[in-house]
Amino acid sequence: MPMRDAVTDNIVEFDNLRHNASDSTDQRALALQDVSLTVGDTTLIEDASLSLSGNGITMIMGPNGAGKSMLLKLAHGLIAPTKGTVTWGGEPLNDAGRRTQAMVFQKPVLLRRSVVANVDFVLKARGIRDAARRNDLLDHVGLLDHARQPARLLSGGEQQRLALARALALKPKVMLLDEPTASLDPASVLKIESIVQEAHTAGTKIIFITHDPGQAGRLADDIVFVHRGRVHEHGPADLFLSRPDTQEARDFLQGRIVV
Numbered sequence: 001m002p003m004r005d006a007v008t009d010n011i012v013e014f015d016n017l018r019h020n021a022s023d024s025t026d027q028r029a030l031a032l033q034d035v036s037l038t039v040g041d042t043t044l045i046e047d048a049s050l051s052l053s054g055n056g057i058t059m060i061m062g063p064n065g066a067g068k069s070m071l072l073k074l075a076h077g078l079i080a081p082t083k084g085t086v087t088w089g090g091e092p093l094n095d096a097g098r099r100t101q102a103m104v105f106q107k108p109v110l111l112r113r114s115v116v117a118n119v120d121f122v123l124k125a126r127g128i129r130d131a132a133r134r135n136d137l138l139d140h141v142g143l144l145d146h147a148r149q150p151a152r153l154l155s156g157g158e159q160q161r162l163a164l165a166r167a168l169a170l171k172p173k174v175m176l177l178d179e180p181t182a183s184l185d186p187a188s189v190l191k192i193e194s195i196v197q198e199a200h201t202a203g204t205k206i207i208f209i210t211h212d213p214g215q216a217g218r219l220a221d222d223i224v225f226v227h228r229g230r231v232h233e234h235g236p237a238d239l240f241l242s243r244p245d246t247q248e249a250r251d252f253l254q255g256r257i258v259v
């Protein structure tokens with residue numbers, strides 16, 4: 001593709017992203033308005049406002065303890081804000097809405113059963129008994145050969161891929177991932193990234209916490225930078241990674257200690 005066309009395509013893509021950010025009827029679009037979370041005397045999230053498009057891969061970055069996981073839990077309704085509102089498609093998240101979302105944690109949440117039983121359990125909870133679908137899911141994440149093995153005997157990367165299969169079994173509109181590749185080796189990281197990319201291509205909104213600017217460069221459409229419980233920046237990934245607005249984000253990206 002000639003350079004000029006490539007540039008034009010990028011602009012069109014970004015225009016779509018911006019257009020969809022204001023499409024409040026898209027159930028995959030998240031809005032936080034003046035959200036705060038206080039526990040005891042400590043304010044963990046302070047006046048966070050954010051509008052995420054229902055499309056694309058949003059990555060949340062920031063130093064340890066910045067409040068990234070709290071933000072994800074608030075978005076998914078696992079914690080209620082002390083102040084402010086969280087809406088999806090303009091509506092507060094209810095149980096029906098939550099069932100269209102799937103969350104994946106840094107430490108995979110698995111049953112002490114076989115690999116197949118882990119996926120069957122999730123399908124059964126939705127009233128589905130479908131061995132072919134379960135096998136397709138395991139094949140998709142590269143675990144069909146391990147199907148009868150106890151899940152606890154899988155490697156860290158395999159366990160995380162099983163957690164992704166469980167999440168994908170729900171055919172989620174939104175996947176929220178809290179550092180799913182932390183402490184995995186590069187090959188495992190790339191496998192998980194490609195599963196996430198495929199989910200995104202199939203129409204799932206992805207919100208993904210990472211510490212790794214390289215990973216953000218490979219996956220992110222837009223990046224939210226969180227520091228000390230505040231949303232400091234939110235913008236297109238290429239701009240954030242090359243020219244962040246704030247000194248805190250510059251320090252973070254350059255590996256300087258951010259306190």
Ligand SMILES: Nc1ncnc2c1ncn2[C@@H]1O[C@H](COP(=O)(O)OP(=O)(O)OP(=O)(O)O)[C@@H](O)[C@H]1O
Pocket residue numbers: 039042044062063064065066067068069070071
């Ligand atoms: N249940 C809780 N009660 C009080 N404080 C908490 C609770 N859970 C977390 N915190 C504190 O809230 C702050 C934000 O935590 P959070 O886990 O969101 O950070 P993070 O940005 O995800 O960090 P990391 O990158 O290390 O995972 C931290 O200072 C943490 O100690």
